[in-house]
Amino acid sequence: MTSTSSLSQVKLHGIAAAPGQVVAPAWRWAESRVHGSGTDLTGETGINRLQIAIRDVKAALATKATGLQARGAAAEAGILQAQALMLDDPALLDGASSLIRKGRPADAAVAETMAPFAEMLRASDDEVFKARAADLEDVVEQLRRALHGVSDMPPPPATPSIVVARDLAPSQTAGLDRTLVVGFATEQGTATAHTAILARALGLPAVVGIAGLVDAVADGQSVLLDGDRGTLVIDPSPGSVAHVAGPKPLVTDAAPAVTKDGRRIDVGCNAANLEDAQRAAAAGADGIGLLRSEFLFLGSDRLPTEEEQVAMLEQVMAAMAPRPVILRTLDVGADKPLPALPQPAEANPALGVRGLRLQLLRRPELLMDQLRAALRIAAGYPLRLMFPMVSTVDEVRQVKLLLEKARRELNASPRMEVGIMVEVPAAAVTADVLAKEVDFFSLGTNDLTQYLFAADRTNPDLASLADSLHPALLRVIDQVVRAAHSEGRWVGVCGEMASDLGAVPFLIGLGVDELSVHPPLVARIKASVRGLDAAECARVATAALQLDSGTAVRRLVDHSVSKT
Numbered sequence: 001m002t003s004t005s006s007l008s009q010v011k012l013h014g015i016a017a018a019p020g021q022v023v024a025p026a027w028r029w030a031e032s033r034v035h036g037s038g039t040d041l042t043g044e045t046g047i048n049r050l051q052i053a054i055r056d057v058k059a060a061l062a063t064k065a066t067g068l069q070a071r072g073a074a075a076e077a078g079i080l081q082a083q084a085l086m087l088d089d090p091a092l093l094d095g096a097s098s099l100i101r102k103g104r105p106a107d108a109a110v111a112e113t114m115a116p117f118a119e120m121l122r123a124s125d126d127e128v129f130k131a132r133a134a135d136l137e138d139v140v141e142q143l144r145r146a147l148h149g150v151s152d153m154p155p156p157p158a159t160p161s162i163v164v165a166r167d168l169a170p171s172q173t174a175g176l177d178r179t180l181v182v183g184f185a186t187e188q189g190t191a192t193a194h195t196a197i198l199a200r201a202l203g204l205p206a207v208v209g210i211a212g213l214v215d216a217v218a219d220g221q222s223v224l225l226d227g228d229r230g231t232l233v234i235d236p237s238p239g240s241v242a243h244v245a246g247p248k249p250l251v252t253d254a255a256p257a258v259t260k261d262g263r264r265i266d267v268g269c270n271a272a273n274l275e276d277a278q279r280a281a282a283a284g285a286d287g288i289g290l291l292r293s294e295f296l297f298l299g300s301d302r303l304p305t306e307e308e309q310v311a312m313l314e315q316v317m318a319a320m321a322p323r324p325v326i327l328r329t330l331d332v333g334a335d336k337p338l339p340a341l342p343q344p345a346e347a348n349p350a351l352g353v354r355g356l357r358l359q360l361l362r363r364p365e366l367l368m369d370q371l372r373a374a375l376r377i378a379a380g381y382p383l384r385l386m387f388p389m390v391s392t393v394d395e396v397r398q399v400k401l402l403l404e405k406a407r408r409e410l411n412a413s414p415r416m417e418v419g420i421m422v423e424v425p426a427a428a429v430t431a432d433v434l435a436k437e438v439d440f441f442s443l444g445t446n447d448l449t450q451y452l453f454a455a456d457r458t459n460p461d462l463a464s465l466a467d468s469l470h471p472a473l474l475r476v477i478d479q480v481v482r483a484a485h486s487e488g489r490w491v492g493v494c495g496e497m498a499s500d501l502g503a504v505p506f507l508i509g510l511g512v513d514e515l516s517v518h519p520p521l522v523a524r525i526k527a528s529v530r531g532l533d534a535a536e537c538a539r540v541a542t543a544a545l546q547l548d549s550g551t552a553v554r555r556l557v558d559h560s561v562s563k564t
């Protein structure tokens with residue numbers, strides 16, 4: 001939608017994805033520079049291209065390693081230097097060249113030459129060698145990208161700018177240079193897509209789902225991005241620029257959130273990194289309700305080792321101590337591809353090998369790393385573990401066996417609560433069975449809504465269909481909470497619905513025990529809980545289950561809960 005609000009300024013409307021207002025020149029994300037060039041990779045040309053790719057990847061690794069060393073990250077720099085040495089191994093160029101001469105394209109020849117080495121390393125009992133397998137596969141992937149002329153990131157803008165793009169992947173968002181990118185706007189995306197969630201985690205104002213954006217904005221044109229209202233003003237008037245609010249200070253509220261009739265609701269935070277955990281602690285959160293471990297991996301082009309995960313977790317736990325933290329195991333795939341873990345293309349990635357499925361089916365050794373890291377931390381801190389994208393009880397039983405294996409390997413037996421995300425309708429429907437297997441549930445309402453309504457969470461055209469106040473979703477939540485409580489299990493909500501002040505009365509009314517929200521919202525959500533009467537919320541929620549639309553539910557809350 002477009003409107004002209006003064007003679008020259010044009011206002012574009014989208015979806016508010018991450019709060020904050022900012023004025024800066026637009027910087028158009030040059031997709032031509034991000035995509036591949038379709039070079040010929042066969043015959044002598046292929047061998048030449050491979051030699052050039054090896055040289056380029058080595059140079060890129062050396063530059064990155066120097067940058068890391070300058071920031072004091074000597075261990076990380078060492079890993080990149082070791083990768084550069086792998087490129088020097090004559091087995092690589094000789095083996096691949098002979099396959100290319102037999103007619104294989106250079107990218108396939110590299111992958112086939114290196115696969116047996118990676119397998120050999122992976123089969124080793126030594127953790128250090130195992131980690132080398134991932135590094136080697138990463139080198140192969142970097143060569144593939146170089147051979148195709150593909151870069152994940154265009155070079156950054158020269159001055160602080162607002163990125164304007166058709167779409168941004170979460171890894172691209174994580175890789176944005178925060179000193180030069182002060183916000184972003186995209187044509188694609190919704191508020192519950194991972195790019196938006198990451199923008200909030202990074203504190204980067206963002207508006208997504210703006211139709212016609214890229215054609216409407218020129219490079220360097222002044223724009224006012226309003227991540228609170230979901231608008232982008234092109235050539236804003238001096239009057240509107242003057243009203244741009246600065247960053248809001250974080251409000252602290254460390255007192256418990258108790259309803260008027262005495263029900264305690266834990267208000268935790270969603271976090272993606274140490275900085276989020278520090279903000280959660282400063283906001284007075286009761287814990288971390290969702291630590292998205294995948295985001296710890298996103299900025300890097302290789303997977304962290306068990307030791308590195310232990311070190312990262314220890315920092316997060318220390319920032320939150322003595323409060324509990326729920327670590328969610330790796331949830332990649334769908335709209336959250338991980339550069340360090342490239343996967344084959346799928347026809348329907350959101351219904352594909354993502355979350356726990358990926359680790360169980362393809363990379364159990366990665367899961368084992370996470371399980372061991374979690375157990376090691378749980379020996380000293382109140383860490384809870386949670387698994388994403390669970391569909392069946394068999395998956396839960398399988399992962400519990402692996403957890404037992406990790407315990408035996410470590411000779412460790414710390415008490416650690418284990419829970420699952422309820423975000424796949426099959427899990428919600430069988431919550432009574434699953435509740436017998438785990439200590440808690442956390443409702444992933446972003447995915448649960450997507451899968452329940454068969455409405456892609458990244459598609460702006462479907463944003464109104466995936467309505468988290470629709471009675472269809474409320475009925476599912478009701479069923480899950482009842483099933484959990486009858487087994488004595490507690491239920492949290494870590495999807496965006498928990499951060500929605502309009503949804504909180506229903507969640508409390510349906511019996512939810514914990515809400516996990518964005519750090520800046522802790523004080524507001526706690527205040528809202530204190531203003532509610534849980535028994536009255538339950539009456540309203542029960543009535544909402546019988547309504548026929550989200551709009552009708554909203555009307556109900558306007559008339560009843562707000563008056564309690």
Ligand code: PEP
Pocket residue numbers: 197290292331423443444445446447448494495496
């Ligand atoms: C969810 O699906 O609601 C959730 C919290 O997980 P994510 O958004 O990371 O998929």
Ligand code: MG
Pocket residue numbers: 388423444446447
């Ligand atoms: Mg999810």
